[in-house]
Amino acid sequence: MLYLLVIGPILAGIVNILFKKRDTRPFIIGVQIAQLAYALWIFIQVRTDDTIFNFMSGVPDGLAITLMADIISSVFVLLTTIIFLMMLLFAYHKEYFNTQFAFLFLVLQGLIISLFLSTDLFNLFVMLEVSTVVVAILIMFNKEKQAIYDGMIYFFVNVIGTAFLLFGIGMLYRTTGFLDMRVISEAIVEVESPRAVLLPFAFMMTTLSLKTAVVPLFSWLPKAHGTPSAPPVVSAILSGLFIKTGVYMFIRFSAMFEPVIQVQEIFFLIGFITSIFGFIMAMGQNDIKMILAYSTVSQIGLIMIGLNMGSEIAYWGALFHVVSHALFKSTLFLAAGQVYHQYGTRDIRMMRGVLRAMPLTGFAIIFGILGVTGAPLFNGSISKYMISYGSYRPIVQFGLNLINLGTITYFVKFGSILFGKDNRPEESKPPREDLLSELLVFIMGGLILLTGVYGPVSMDILFGYQVEVFSAEYFEKGIVYALMILAGVGIYNGIIKQGGLLDRISHVELTFNAVITSMTGFFLFIAGYLYLVL
Known part of the structure; x- marks a missing residue:
């Protein structure tokens, strides 16, 4: 049952x-x-x-x-x-x-x-509303001022966003007479004109775009995932897993409307913009959790690219990237929690020597970084290989390489905490339970490597999709990855380390009114686009 x-x-x-x-x-x-x-x-x-x-x-x-x-x-x-x-x-x-x-x-x-x-749309609405309340309380759990502010922003933005979903469900029910997604998908072909479901689609996709934190509806995510006092497991669950509910519903809702509405091109473009914007914002952060939060924005953009590329291998690659992202982002958030607990700060400029001071956590961070940047033999390399293989258009390949270069660059910055002299406070010695937590984080890092080494096998076991990784192309991408590492180190030392404009841009935040305005604008944009193409 x-x-x-x-x-x-x-x-x-x-x-x-x-x-x-x-x-x-x-x-x-x-x-x-x-x-x-x-x-x-x-x-x-x-x-x-x-x-x-x-x-x-x-x-x-x-x-x-x-x-x-x-x-x-x-x-x-x-x-x-x-x-x-x-x-x-x-x-x-x-x-x-x-x-x-x-x-x-x-x-x-x-x-x-x-x-x-x-599969019931009203059920989904109710569950989203209740989960919004629960997540907001978890964000505010330690009752610190900043956490309460971040939690309330998350709560009000998502409650208003979910109202868009309710409007869409009501209009769709009036049109089709059903709430079950499977039945709606069959009944929707009987509507007189695709424009009859234009507004329901725009309403519902606005909510899902907010839940997946695509541009311009991303600003709640860094506050929720990176709030200072939230327990590491809360940030890890939100970034590694909970945001995937929006991705999953996007898949289901797109399939439900597919008989009459296809908008892969526009969400493909939105995915690219989101991914690029995410890595630009991540580059300018100095807070260890904020780097990871904006990294999630960028990686969700990459998943949206794969889902909307119109290629079977890219689609399944995006789904495998969902699994990969859940593993390496959960690992990195837990490791980050261990690190700032020991160092007494979240500023990566004040952390050095993690690999020497906390070797298990240090290696887990290395595995996480290699996973998210798509290093050969790690899970991110398989999912990114599949997404890249989905299109040979030069502009798409250039965009994907640009996204990965951005990812590598901000993780070069993140990885700087691993090396150098251990500068923890002298009284900071990990208790026994922290050593057990370190071991668990290391095991999670090992899963990133395991699902990469056995990537094609993992794809077959999980999704029943058989992917053949061509050795020559995989080797070629390995060489490209190595060159990107060198480029990332150069960009970090030559540009990012110097601060300046990037720092100022990356700390710009939308007010609550601006967030609601952007949500309304996004709805009007999707509705207007559909009106023109249908």
Whole structure:
């Protein structure tokens, strides 16, 4: 029963509240292991048999609230259970792992899984609204002034953004009479004109564009993912996993509207702009978490490029990049949390010698950097290879190389913390539980290497897609990568290190009113574009 994957962690959170006077952490970890085992069993069932449906009432298919596990959603659910288990193991000995935190974290897990499994549009709206509340509380968990401000910005921006989704769902229901995405996809071809669903599409895609943080709807993400006092596992979940709910719904909604509306070209362009903008902003940051937050903006842009390239191999490459990004970004956020806890600062200019002081964390950071920059033998190289292979147009190849050069450049800046003399405060010695957390982060880094070395095998196991990596082309891209490393080091030392205009640009923030205005402008842009092309 698929609903067990949704209610399992929520019930565990409730039990955790009821028995708050006892140490419920072993119970919570036990539930997570059971969740992982069950998610793996569902994944195997989908791969060996076919799509699994779970109808929540006795009414006919299309009217019943339905949960669906197919080849894509089963992978996303499996990924969710793996990442949450890792996060809870990491937080096991941390001060913030109390009853309230565990409850919120487990509820968020159930909500994320429900977003991946549900086919009912109103269900998706409700889950997004509730998850917005939970995430906002987690951001504000330590009750510091900046965290409260960031959490409230996140809350109000996303509540208003989700209202666009509700408007779109209402209009689509009035047009088709259904809320189930599978049935709507079949019924939508019967509408008199594609323009009948123009406004619903524009409303719904505005919400999803906000959730995926594409330009110009990105400004909430650095505040939410990089807020100073949020626990590292919160930032890791938000950046590594939660933002993927927007990507997943973009895939589903695009398929639902595909019979009458295709907008791959415009979202392909938006993906490019987002990716370039993200790495420019990341280059000018000195806060270790803000670099990673803007890196997520850039990488989501790359995923959107792959999804909208119009190529099968690029599409599956983008999906594999979702998995890869979840691994290396979660690893990097957890490692960053370990580092600034030991060094007492988040300013990378004040951190040196991490590899010597914290070798396990240092190597995890190296693995994460090699993954995100697409180094040969690491998971990002396979997904980027597939996306690049999806188009031989010179302008596309140039754009992809430019994005990767930008990624390498800001991670050269990020990686500067690894070397040099250890400048931690003298009294800073990691306790035993931190050493255990370091080991866990190192294991996550190892997964980045493992899923890269066995990249084609991983693709076949996860998505049933067989990709052939041509040795000559892979070697050629390895040479290009090496040259980009040299170029990235040169750009960092020659331009970024000097500061100046880039620093000023990268610290520009949109006000709340500007965010809402950009959301409205984006909706009008999509609606106007559709009006012209339909």
